[in-house]
Amino acid sequence: MNIGVLALQGDVREHVRALTDCGAQACAVRRPDELEALDGLVVPGGESTTMSNLAVSFGLLEPIRKRIAGGLPVYGSCAGMIMLADTILDGRPDQEAFGGIDMVVRRNAFGRQVDSFEGAVAIDALSGPPLHAVFIRAPWVERTGPDVQVMGRVEGGPAAGRIVAVRQGNLLATAFHPELTGDLRVHRHFVEMVHRSAAHR
Amino acid sequence: MSDAAQNVPATGTAQVKRGMAEMLKGGVIMDVVTPEQAKIAEDAGAVAVMALERVPADIRAQGGVSRMSDPDMIDGIIGAVSIPVMAKARIGHFVEAQVLQLLGVDYVDESEVLTPADYANHIDKWAFTVPFVCGATNLGEALRRITEGAAMIRSKGEAGTGDVSNATTHMRTIRAEIRRLTSLPLDELFVAAKELQAPYELVKEVAATGKLPVVMFTAGGIATPADAAMMMQLGAEGVFVGSGIFKSGNPAQRASAIVKATTFHDDPDVIAKVSRGLGEAMVGINVEDVPQPHRLAERGW
Numbered sequence: 001m002n003i004g005v006l007a008l009q010g011d012v013r014e015h016v017r018a019l020t021d022c023g024a025q026a027c028a029v030r031r032p033d034e035l036e037a038l039d040g041l042v043v044p045g046g047e048s049t050t051m052s053n054l055a056v057s058f059g060l061l062e063p064i065r066k067r068i069a070g071g072l073p074v075y076g077s078c079a080g081m082i083m084l085a086d087t088i089l090d091g092r093p094d095q096e097a098f099g100g101i102d103m104v105v106r107r108n109a110f111g112r113q114v115d116s117f118e119g120a121v122a123i124d125a126l127s128g129p130p131l132h133a134v135f136i137r138a139p140w141v142e143r144t145g146p147d148v149q150v151m152g153r154v155e156g157g158p159a160a161g162r163i164v165a166v167r168q169g170n171l172l173a174t175a176f177h178p179e180l181t182g183d184l185r186v187h188r189h190f191v192e193m194v195h196r197s198a199a200h201r
Numbered sequence: 202m203s204d205a206a207q208n209v210p211a212t213g214t215a216q217v218k219r220g221m222a223e224m225l226k227g228g229v230i231m232d233v234v235t236p237e238q239a240k241i242a243e244d245a246g247a248v249a250v251m252a253l254e255r256v257p258a259d260i261r262a263q264g265g266v267s268r269m270s271d272p273d274m275i276d277g278i279i280g281a282v283s284i285p286v287m288a289k290a291r292i293g294h295f296v297e298a299q300v301l302q303l304l305g306v307d308y309v310d311e312s313e314v315l316t317p318a319d320y321a322n323h324i325d326k327w328a329f330t331v332p333f334v335c336g337a338t339n340l341g342e343a344l345r346r347i348t349e350g351a352a353m354i355r356s357k358g359e360a361g362t363g364d365v366s367n368a369t370t371h372m373r374t375i376r377a378e379i380r381r382l383t384s385l386p387l388d389e390l391f392v393a394a395k396e397l398q399a400p401y402e403l404v405k406e407v408a409a410t411g412k413l414p415v416v417m418f419t420a421g422g423i424a425t426p427a428d429a430a431m432m433m434q435l436g437a438e439g440v441f442v443g444s445g446i447f448k449s450g451n452p453a454q455r456a457s458a459i460v461k462a463t464t465f466h467d468d469p470d471v472i473a474k475v476s477r478g479l480g481e482a483m484v485g486i487n488v489e490d491v492p493q494p495h496r497l498a499e500r501g502w
Contacts, residue, residue: 009228057246113285
């Protein structure tokens with residue numbers, strides 16, 4: 001089983017480490033021909049406008065959309081969540097996403113860097129205490145379609161109740177960065193999704 | 202019980218400050234002096250822009266005291282783009298930093314490119330919610346800045362020259378000093394800390410992990426896609442480009458080329474492709490021709 005981390009820009013190494021710590025085989029991918037062998041893909045945190053720009057320039061947009069349509073499990077954190085959204089608010093006018101999750105995501109929704117924060121988020125599908133979540137110029141989910149499962153919301157503070165973790169089919173997205181905290185539960189959950197998907201093929 | 206455990210969101214933590222730099226990795230941060238330049242940078246795929254009044258090459262040419270930018274100019278740039286905006290404060294000038302934090306700047310660069318405000322002390326960066334990036338020419342300097350609260354380090358190079366030689370020297374020096382630490386037996390780390398003029402705990406951490414506890418970019422003299430790619434191959438986690446873009450013949454194309462070369466830094470085929478037809482690079486000036494007192498990298502202690 002081979003999981004790729006999209007390495008156009010962002011915290012690629014942290015995702016590779018988290019996946020490896022979960023026992024998965026993980027590698028950085030940057031080219032269309034590297035997608036073919038993948039059983040799963042992670043779109044990391046970073047700057048979504050930069051990822052969009054480079055994904056267009058290097059011909060990754062359509063190949064990744066095709067793999068998503070074919071059921072490839074994909075997990076996106078922060079910028080990765082934006083890249084998986086069908087609709088982006090406060091993006092650049094020419095900003096492209098892979099899409100796949102029927103949701104409206106607002107970019108930089110919590111504010112600027114001085115508003116970035118850490119706080120608790122309870123995730124329905126994960127056992128144990130709420131996750132300690134790190135939000136960095138993070139997006140939130142403003143609306144979700146009927147097939148989207150809301151998995152977690154901000155628990156306290158001025159943004160309490162905002163949706164920050166969702167799943168639709170084989171696509172998983174969080175507005176925060178579990179790859180930074182050493183808590184592997186979200187990555188384990190995704191690796192299980194990849195296992196199950198591979199078993200069904 | 203921590204704030205987070207009580208469900209009160211905590212801002213300005215080390216995790217949040219250092220994490221912001223993690224998100225910039227593999228990216229290019231570009232110096233801009235107008236909202237129009239900021240838009241060109243964003244269009245080209247910059248991960249952030251550095252708002253300043255004059256690029257280092259002009260600071261060098263025009264001389265005089267160089268200070269924090271006009272808040273109107275910073276507001277204009279913040280309004281023009283959706284990517285993070287950084288801005289420079291003078292070394293030790295904590296009030297300039299307070300103003301930049303109030304303006305909503307996403308990262309403050311306590312920078313040797315501006316005229317220092319304090320020749321003994323740097324800013325106490327722990328006292329701020331906004332994160333700081335600081336320059337370093339060697340490991341001791343980097344660790345002292347981290348001790349003061351810097352959440353990101355950039356090797357200094359020699360800003361405003363278009364000469365990459367000091368960037369390579371500083372990056373190689375820092376990486377070599379880290380490698381040396383990892384090879385030392387534990388009982389020699391005490392003396393290593395003394396020699397580095399850095400706290401023992403931090404020295405021990407670097408010796409154990411083989412890397413700085415914060416992200417390290419490169420800066421100072423990067424003018425071409427190949428320069429950026431070389432610095433990435435030497436171990437930089439991302440690139441600051443100052444005068445190199447908007448002092449060149451075709452800024453939009455050069456900016457985009459440097460972004461692509463940074464991502465594909467280990468692929469000469471991509472670097473060759475993006476290097477074609479870029480037009481004039483900044484003319485530049487050899488660091489050796491800059492008289493010692495005018496070398497910016499020597500500011501900071």
